[in-house]
Amino acid sequence: MNTSPRILVVEDDRTVRTVVNDYLSGQGFSVTAVDNGSEVLARFAAERPALVVLDRMLPGLSGDEVCRALRATSDVPIIMLTALDAVPDRIAGLESGADDYLAKPFALKELKLRIEALLRRSRQAGAAPSEFGLGPFRVDPARRHIRRDGVPIPLTTREYELFLYLLNNPGRTISRDEILREVWQWQFGDPSTVTVHIRRLREKIEEDPRFPVHLKTEWGSGYRFDLRGGEG
Structure with missing residues (x-):
């Protein structure tokens, strides 16, 4: 049985999605990657991931809309990715319910560390x-x-x-x-x-x-x- 944390990656840029998927998979995570906001809610309900990495600029449903929809039913940790590094844009992502954010371009190792920190805090409930x-x-x-x-x-x-x-x-x-x-x-x-x-x-x-x-x-x-x- 695979006990690796399941990460749902939502990113419409094919290159970024592939790189993040391959890197996190190589670091021991189970990764599901989708390219649009409309697919997220169904995948989330089916797989119940431990954490969501969510691009803010998505076709169809925006990252902010997806984040608010997830927050209506779940406290799952969410890391928002944004190509907009201006303070108002970061604030908008956080106000939609994200726990953390990373501005593009970002280091893959930093993404991994942010994921591990949020997952570690979620697991601390056991003790x-x-x-x-x-x-x-x-x-x-x-x-x-x-x-x-x-x-x-x-x-x-x-x-x-x-x-x-x-x-x-x-x-x-x-x-x-x-x-x-x-x-x-x-x-x-x-x-x-x-x-x-x-x-x-x-x-x-x-x-x-x-x-x-x-x-x-x-x-x-x-x-x-x-x-x-x-x-x-």
């Missing part, structure tokens, strides 16, 4: 501690679930890791650079990645994201998480 509570939130590490007042909060892999890091550092102002190091395990990167994920978290945990009571912005410094939801 997870028991459930525990933090303020109004309850964390179930075994299933990587977080509930607020008993209501489950739907989180992607990256959102879960970010939220857990914030929960474990209540009342402390945390810079975006520190979040990139500790949550993304990047020594350098685009801070807007953190900004987008903070915004997505607020939409899920705050009653009114425009006026957050838990996840505060400390202008010029970073973010502060208040378990009690107090003022300030």
Whole structure:
């Protein structure tokens, strides 16, 4: 029985698709590669991959549309590939639900490392501690679930890791650079990645994201998480 992680690669450029498919297969992954967004949902339902590598610029359904459709039913890790390296384009990909992104051209080894990091975090649930509570939130590490007042909060892999890091550092102002190091395990990167994920978290945990009571912005410094939801 093949126990290699299944990776679904969605890329319309034949050369890129073939190179990524061959490289990841050679690194021990089981790879399914498709060339358009319309085919993704059926393949995803049939094969249940451990991770999706998704080109943003696709014929038919765009990568953003595919990402949103996957997010409606799954928290599978998604790495977005984009030929558009401008900050607004990267932000748009992250806001559609991607956990990570790589701008083309990219190094195959970096793609592999990003895949391994996301898969490693997904597998950590096997040795997870028991459930525990933090303020109004309850964390179930075994299933990587977080509930607020008993209501489950739907989180992607990256959102879960970010939220857990914030929960474990209540009342402390945390810079975006520190979040990139500790949550993304990047020594350098685009801070807007953190900004987008903070915004997505607020939409899920705050009653009114425009006026957050838990996840505060400390202008010029970073973010502060208040378990009690107090003022300030």
